Amino acid sequence: MIKFEKVVKRYNDKDQPAVDELDLHIGKGEICMLVGPSGCGKTTTMKMINKLIKATSGKIYIDGQDIEKVDPIKLRLDIGYVIQDTGLFPHMTIAENIATVPQEKGWDRNKIRNRVDELLELMDLDPENFRDKKPKDLSGGQKQRVGVARALAADPPIMLMDEPFGALDPITRGKLQDEFLRIQEKIGKTIVFVTHDIDEALKMGDKIVVMRDGKVVQFGSPTEILSEPADDFVSELIGGNSNLKMMKLMKCKDIMREIPYVEATTTTEQALKVIKESDVNNLLVTEHGQKLLGYVSIGMLYRNENKIVGDFVRPIGETATPKTTLQDVLSDMFALGRKTIFVSGMKGRVDGIVTMDDLLKAVRDDDQTS
Amino acid sequence: MKTLEFAIERWETILGLTIDHFEIVLTAMVISITMGVLVGIMITYNKTAAKIVLNIANVMMTIPSLALFSILIPLLGIGRAPAIAGLVLYTQLPIIRNVYTGIMNIEPSIIESARGMGLKKSKIMFKVKLPLAFPVIMTGVRTATVMGIGLGAIAAYIGAGGLGQYIFQGINRGNDKMILIGAIMVSVITVVIDRGLAFVQKRFEI
Numbered sequence: 001m002i003k004f005e006k007v008v009k010r011y012n013d014k015d016q017p018a019v020d021e022l023d024l025h026i027g028k029g030e031i032c033m034l035v036g037p038s039g040c041g042k043t044t045t046m047k048m049i050n051k052l053i054k055a056t057s058g059k060i061y062i063d064g065q066d067i068e069k070v071d072p073i074k075l076r077l078d079i080g081y082v083i084q085d086t087g088l089f090p091h092m093t094i095a096e097n098i099a100t101v102p103q104e105k106g107w108d109r110n111k112i113r114n115r116v117d118e119l120l121e122l123m124d125l126d127p128e129n130f131r132d133k134k135p136k137d138l139s140g141g142q143k144q145r146v147g148v149a150r151a152l153a154a155d156p157p158i159m160l161m162d163e164p165f166g167a168l169d170p171i172t173r174g175k176l177q178d179e180f181l182r183i184q185e186k187i188g189k190t191i192v193f194v195t196h197d198i199d200e201a202l203k204m205g206d207k208i209v210v211m212r213d214g215k216v217v218q219f220g221s222p223t224e225i226l227s228e229p230a231d232d233f234v235s236e237l238i239g240g241n242s243n244l245k246m247m248k249l250m251k252c253k254d255i256m257r258e259i260p261y262v263e264a265t266t267t268t269e270q271a272l273k274v275i276k277e278s279d280v281n282n283l284l285v286t287e288h289g290q291k292l293l294g295y296v297s298i299g300m301l302y303r304n305e306n307k308i309v310g311d312f313v314r315p316i317g318e319t320a321t322p323k324t325t326l327q328d329v330l331s332d333m334f335a336l337g338r339k340t341i342f343v344s345g346m347k348g349r350v351d352g353i354v355t356m357d358d359l360l361k362a363v364r365d366d367d368q369t370s
Numbered sequence: 371m372k373t374l375e376f377a378i379e380r381w382e383t384i385l386g387l388t389i390d391h392f393e394i395v396l397t398a399m400v401i402s403i404t405m406g407v408l409v410g411i412m413i414t415y416n417k418t419a420a421k422i423v424l425n426i427a428n429v430m431m432t433i434p435s436l437a438l439f440s441i442l443i444p445l446l447g448i449g450r451a452p453a454i455a456g457l458v459l460y461t462q463l464p465i466i467r468n469v470y471t472g473i474m475n476i477e478p479s480i481i482e483s484a485r486g487m488g489l490k491k492s493k494i495m496f497k498v499k500l501p502l503a504f505p506v507i508m509t510g511v512r513t514a515t516v517m518g519i520g521l522g523a524i525a526a527y528i529g530a531g532g533l534g535q536y537i538f539q540g541i542n543r544g545n546d547k548m549i550l551i552g553a554i555m556v557s558v559i560t561v562v563i564d565r566g567l568a569f570v571q572k573r574f575e576i
Contacts, residue, residue, distance in 0.1 A: 050486060052482070052485060052486055072488075073488050073489075073490055074488070075488070076485070076486060076487060076488030077487070077488035078488075079486075079488075081483060081486030081487055083479055083482060083483055083486070084479075085477070085479035086479070086483070087477075087479040087480050087481075087482060087483025087484070087486075088480075088483075089480060089484070089497075089498055089502075090480070090502065091501045091502055100487055100489070101487055101488065104487075104488060104489065104493070147483075150487075151487075160486070
């Protein structure tokens with residue numbers, strides 16, 4: 001989708017280039033995080049995509065087209081742009097702000113009005129309430145939401161985001177990050193996201209580009225960056241607790257194990273046989289292969305000889321979803337005082353199980369490879 | 371009280387001169403504002419040009435008004451033309467300077483986001499920069515207009531007419547009442563116009 005080929009940017013002939021022979025490929029629908037210390041060239045890299053900064057040499061392609069040949073105005077109208085200070089126009093209402101690009105594109109009034117309302121709703125801002133407000137009447141978080149809505153207005157395939165959540169307090173920032181990830185699931189934009197916060201990069205990114213002195217130090221998925229930092233610079237950037245950070249990235253669906261089903265009428269002996277053949281210590285119990293009654297554990301089976309499992313089945317209780325992070329599962333386990341937790345993506349169904357051992361193993365495995 | 375009676379007796383003359391005065395200043399200000407805003411906008415695109423233009427406008431203001439009007443006589447003769455030209459030159463600085471600083475002081479992030487979204491240079495100027503700089507520009511326009519009305523009185527010296535004429539005649543004849551009436555009328559116009567402009571400025575404030 002976006003491709004850099006040996007791109008160089010020099011602000012000054014004598015100085016070291018801000019971006020040095022950069023090669024980069026950003027796939028369609030990916031969030032690509034550019035991360036690194038100030039002056040590493042990440043913002044310059046991003047701004048070369050919409051030609052706010054002109055590359056000194058090298059080529060940048062969007063969808064195979066050399067952007068040098070595209071008129072900058074036309075190029076920018078199809079690329080959403082969000083910056084840290086929001087850059088909202090203070091003299092215009094929220095609706096007018098969001099309508100900026102659609103207006104430039106010559107949409108008709110009704111279409112613009114509907115689009116503005118749709119975006120405000122997407123951003124969790126009540127259109128009735130916010131449409132006619134001015135930016136100064138909004139909180140920092142609300143302004144940033146409007147900033148994102150404005151960038152999305154004409155439904156551009158690409159979004160450039162320059163530390164969009166950088167000026168917000170940690171709680172609002174976390175909330176907006178979660179919201180944005182949820183929205184991205186729906187809209188699937190190709191996003192280039194600049195940040196200096198490695199935790200934000202790990203949380204938001206499909207791919208992470210770690211930059212230093214205008215060069216790419218490492219390019220990879222968050223798990224790759226965490227488990228195999230390319231050098232000391234990257235390790236230092238990640239900081240300590242990389243195992244704990246890994247737990248934030250990995251989801252239940254990555255490590256959960258499937259559990260066999262048995263009928264409620266199964267005898268204890270038969271159930272024990274099933275459980276020993278599997279690699280788990282629990283069985284799910286169903287009625288007529290349809291309704292989920294609950295579970296039995298290996299311990300319960302030993303204590304209840306010569307019975308059918310339906311007699312002592314226990315309800316499932318609290319579950320995690322396949323998308324719950326390992327960190328949250330661990331904290332649920334502590335809260336519930338249990339060593340196992342069932343994973344359920346839908347009510348009345350269990351997809352698998354995660355145990356404390358699974359968690360330890362998941363983290364330890366990655367530890368050994370580093 | 372005698373002054374008031376004096377004024378009432380000669381109200382037609384005074385009104386005529388007031389209208390004259392108003393016309394001269396108005397013409398000068400329309401030209402001055404148009405020129406000043408255009409020049410002010412143009413120099414925001416070029417730092418060197420800005421420096422040169424602002425310096426010239428600055429020097430212009432340091433020339434004594436009487437001298438400036440006199441210099442214009444050989445070029446434009448006497449009467450309204452040199453008076454208006456003098457007023458225009460004299461009132462350029464506050465307008466150009468405020469247009470320039472008003473635009474240059476807009477938060478860079480606002481301009482950056484406008485550029486990033488794909489607005490053309492002219493669109494950014496008319497949709498973003500000028501509306502945001504408007505309060506500052508209006509302050510410059512008000513300063514210039516107030517200056518212009520006051521200076522308009524001196525323009526009578528080169529035969530432009532207006533209230534200055536009444537004041538000069540008063541001085542020549544040793545008639546305090548005429549001086550007083552002329553001065554009061556200049557002040558009245560100044561206050562009325564300034565209030566009016568302040569109202570416009572308020573209406574369009576963000």
